[in-house]
Amino acid sequence: MQYCYSYPHPAVTTDIVIFSIREQKLKLLLVKRAREPFADSWALPGGFVGIDEDLEACALRELEEETGVAGVYLEQLHTCGSPRRDPRERVISVAYYSLIPSDRLNVRSASDAKAVAWFTLDSLPTMAFDHAEIVSMAHQRLVAKLDYSTIAFQFMPEEFTLSELQTVYEIILGGPLDKRNFRKRVLALERIEKTGKLRRNGNHRPACLYRLKFPGKVEIIK
Amino acid sequence: MQYCYSYPHPAVTTDIVIFSIREQKLKLLLVKRAREPFADSWALPGGFVGIDEDLEACALRELEEETGVAGVYLEQLHTCGSPRRDPRERVISVAYYSLIPSDRLNVRSASDAKAVAWFTLDSLPTMAFDHAEIVSMAHQRLVAKLDYSTIAFQFMPEEFTLSELQTVYEIILGGPLDKRNFRKRVLALERIEKTGKLRRNGNHRPACLYRLKFPGKVEIIK
DNA sequence: GCAAAAGTGTTCCAGATACACCCATGT
DNA sequence: ACATGGGTGTATCTGGAACACTTTTGC
Numbered sequence: 054m055q056y057c058y059s060y061p062h063p064a065v066t067t068d069i070v071i072f073s074i075r076e077q078k079l080k081l082l083l084v085k086r087a088r089e090p091f092a093d094s095w096a097l098p099g100g101f102v103g104i105d106e107d108l109e110a111c112a113l114r115e116l117e118e119e120t121g122v123a124g125v126y127l128e129q130l131h132t133c134g135s136p137r138r139d140p141r142e143r144v145i146s147v148a149y150y151s152l153i154p155s156d157r158l159n160v161r162s163a164s165d166a167k168a169v170a171w172f173t174l175d176s177l178p179t180m181a182f183d184h185a186e187i188v189s190m191a192h193q194r195l196v197a198k199l200d201y202s203t204i205a206f207q208f209m210p211e212e213f214t215l216s217e218l219q220t221v222y223e224i225i226l227g228g229p230l231d232k233r234n235f236r237k238r239v240l241a242l243e244r245i246e247k248t249g250k251l252r253r254n255g256n257h258r259p260a261c262l263y264r265l266k267f268p269g270k271v272e273i274i275k
Numbered sequence: 276m277q278y279c280y281s282y283p284h285p286a287v288t289t290d291i292v293i294f295s296i297r298e299q300k301l302k303l304l305l306v307k308r309a310r311e312p313f314a315d316s317w318a319l320p321g322g323f324v325g326i327d328e329d330l331e332a333c334a335l336r337e338l339e340e341e342t343g344v345a346g347v348y349l350e351q352l353h354t355c356g357s358p359r360r361d362p363r364e365r366v367i368s369v370a371y372y373s374l375i376p377s378d379r380l381n382v383r384s385a386s387d388a389k390a391v392a393w394f395t396l397d398s399l400p401t402m403a404f405d406h407a408e409i410v411s412m413a414h415q416r417l418v419a420k421l422d423y424s425t426i427a428f429q430f431m432p433e434e435f436t437l438s439e440l441q442t443v444y445e446i447i448l449g450g451p452l453d454k455r456n457f458r459k460r461v462l463a464l465e466r467i468e469k470t471g472k473l474r475r476n477g478n479h480r481p482a483c484l485y486r487l488k489f490p491g492k493v494e495i496i497k
Numbered sequence: 498g499c500a501a502a503a504g505t506g507t508t509c510c511a512g513a514t515a516c517a518c519c520c521a522t523g524t
Numbered sequence: 525a526c527a528t529g530g531g532t533g534t535a536t537c538t539g540g541a542a543c544a545c546t547t548t549t550g551c
Contacts, residue, residue, distance in 0.1 A: 057277045061326040062284035065356075065367055104283035104365050108356035132354040132369050134287075134330035143326050145287055145367075147354050216530070233532070234514065257528040258521035438503070455505070456541065479502040480548035 063134070063143040067112040068099030068184065070130065070150040070191035071120060073157075074208050078173045079224050081188065083180070084119060085168035090140050091181035095172075097188070099146065112149040119169060126152045126207040126271060130191055138183050146182075150191040156210035199225055203244055203272050206265055212248055214260035215239065242274060285356070285365040289334040290321030290406065292352065292372040292413035293342060295379075296430050300395045301446050303410065305402070306341060307390035312362050313403035317394075319410070321368065334371040341391060348374045348429040348493060352413055360405050368404075372413040378432035421447055425466055425494050428487055434470055436482035437461070464496060 071082040083095040098119040102111045109127065117123050127149050134145040172178065174192060177185070198204040199222065208221050219235050239245065246266055251259040293304040305317040320341040324333045331349065339345050349371050356367040394400065396414060399407070420426040421444065430443050441457050461467065468488055473481040 055279045055281065056283040057279040058284070058286075059277065060323070061278040062280070063287050063324065063326065064280075065285050065287065101282070102285065102356070102367075104285065105358045107358060108354065108367070129353060131351060132330065134324070134369070136327045136329060145324075145330070145369075147356070147367075214530085231515070232530090233516085236531080237533095238513090253522075255528065256523040256526095258530045260530055436503085453542070454503090455543085458504080459506095460540090475549075477502075478500065478550040480504075482503060 061143075063145045064139075065102045066099050066144055066146045067102060067108060067115060068097040068146050068148050068187060069112050069116055069119075069127075070097060070148065070188055071116065071153060072150065072191070072195060072208075073153040073171070074155045074221055074224060075171050077220070077224060080171040080173050081191075082120060082169060082171055083178070085170075086181055087167055094181040095170075095178045096181035097148075097184045102147075108147050109149070112147075112151075116151055120153065120157075122153055122157045124269070125154070125157070126204070126269065128271075130187065130194060133183055133187065135183065146187075148187045148191070150194065152195075152204065152207040154208055154210045196225060198271075201273060201275055203242065203270075203274060206244065207269075207271065209265070211268075212250065212252075212262040212264055214252055214262060216260060218245075218263075244272070283365075285367045286361075287324045288321050288366055288368045289324060289330060289337060290319040290368050290370050290409060291334050291338050291341075291349075292319060292370065292410055293338065293375060294372065294413070294417060294430075295375040295393070296377045296443055296446060297393050299442070299446060302393040302395050304342060304391060304393055305400070307392075308403055309389055316403040317392075317400045318403035319370075319406045324369075330369050331371070334369075334373075338373055342375065342379075344375055344379045346491070347376070347379070348426070348491065350493075352409070352416060355405055355409065357405065368409075370409045370413070372416065374417075374426065374429040376430055376432045418447060420493075423495055423497055425464065425492075425496060428466065429491075429493065431487070433490075434472065434474075434484040434486055436474055436484060438482060440467075440485075466494070 073080055073082070082098065084098050086092055086094050086096050098115050100111070100115050102108060106114075109129070112127055113123070116125070116127070130148040130150050132145060132147045136143060138144060138146070177188065180188070195204070205218070205221055205225065209218060215236055218239065219230060219232065222235070223230055244266055245263045248262045248264050250262045252262055253259040295302055295304070304320065306320050308314055308316050308318050320337050322333070322337050324330060328336075331351070334349055335345070338347070338349070352370040352372050354367060354369045358365060360366060360368070399410065402410070417426070427440070427443055427447065431440060437458055440461065441452055441454065444457070445452055466488055467485045470484045470486050472484045474484055475481040
């Protein structure tokens with residue numbers, strides 16, 4: 054079967070930068086390419102957009118195929134279309150990034166026989182295509198959004214403690230935060246509430262558990 | 276001549292939201308479509324991406340074709356790819372927005388027989404495709420960027436007065452600003468400098484002229 | 498000398514920052 | 525009783541907001 058046009062058409066893909074907090078580090082998910090080009094290189098999960106498929110739907114589908122998770126935060130990042138970024142044909146890629154709560158551990162190890170692994174940002178392998186650039190943009194955007202949005206909440210499981218939330222901010226920002234100021238600020242947002250439950254975790258006072266008032270909703274603050 | 280692929284490919288276009296300050300208003304440039312679909316509707320300037328053409332190069336080309344201006348600020352906004360946004364075939368559009376200095380008046384009235392006109396944001400005509408959404412996103416982005424970047428400087432001609440710059444901010448933000456606070460803030464950025472020249476403009480004290488220290492460069496501030 | 502825009506500093510307030518101790522639990 | 529992380533309030537600092545008069549020119 055052939056699909057013919059009176060002028061040349063590019064192919065269009067989506068690629069997804071999938072962030073999560075794992076083992077107290079900010080990590081992202083890469084897949085090992087099975088086929089040429091860049092066979093055996095690591096790359097962002099992604100794939101071709103179906104001819105009747107919405108761009109975001111495509112990204113969500115790829116996300117679920119690679120990680121087995123659905124219903125997570127997804128945002129469009131940038132569209133890369135340099136004419137020679139793919140040696141096969143002209144490919145324009147719409148990049149998305151996604152934040153996955155730490156408790157969604159059921160990442161399929163190898164959905165369609167591809168190796169899948171989490172990498173920290175400071176130990177990234179050489180990546181296929183222009184994926185290193187995309188990752189860099191996504192990271193910048195994530196860090197910027199911590200400041201002026203509630204995006205970090207998307208890393209949290211359904212119930213979490215304020216200390217856990219603070220740790221997430223500290224991991225992404227790369228430095229310690231003052232506990233009292235952090236709590237004051239985050240509670241003043243009025244976007245989280247106590248569940249009433251406590252978490253007993255070790256030889257110390259149990260922590261109050263919180264939940265998001267508006268799960269899935271990322272708001273601009275300030 | 277036919278171009279054939281083993282699976283269906285979408286078409287890709289760029290569309291450009293062209294902002295400028297004209298007659299003390301924030302306006303944007305629209306073109307009247309000559310052909311179907313949406314013949315005689317107003318639409319954003321834009322067109323198909325050449326198979327070997329970079330996305331940004333395509334936007335710049337369209338921009339120059341419609342306005343006759345080159346070397347202006349251009350930024351990628353969003354990629355729209357809803358499957359039914361164009362009735363002809365699947366078209367994915369990479370939207371850009373652009374800021375044009377007020378003195379670049381040489382907008383070609385009708386480059387290729389199309390009507391071209393400037394519209395204020397509160398008197399926009401019904402627009403083709405999803406262009407109204409794109410305009411709305413571009414406007415939001417512009418307003419947001421005023422706050423945390425030096426983007427507004429891109430509306431200025433080579434030489435300008437502080438009052439003119441303040442007027443640009445007031446027009447976009449839609450309200451008056453305090454003159455002393457405005458000057459303090461904008462000079463503290465250290466991105467503009469006196470040319471040494473004065474502008475005599477009426478029955479009053481002449482104003483110092485300023486120029487950008489880094490023309491074309493938009494920086495994040497704060 | 499009068500009208501009209503250019504230019505210039507200080508006070509005040511709110512939001513961010515710095516900082517230290519008691520609490521509840523497990524061993 | 526002690527070790528461990530959980531939880532809380534106040535003083536200070538800093539950047540933004542409010543605000544009014546003098547200067548230079550053209551008529």
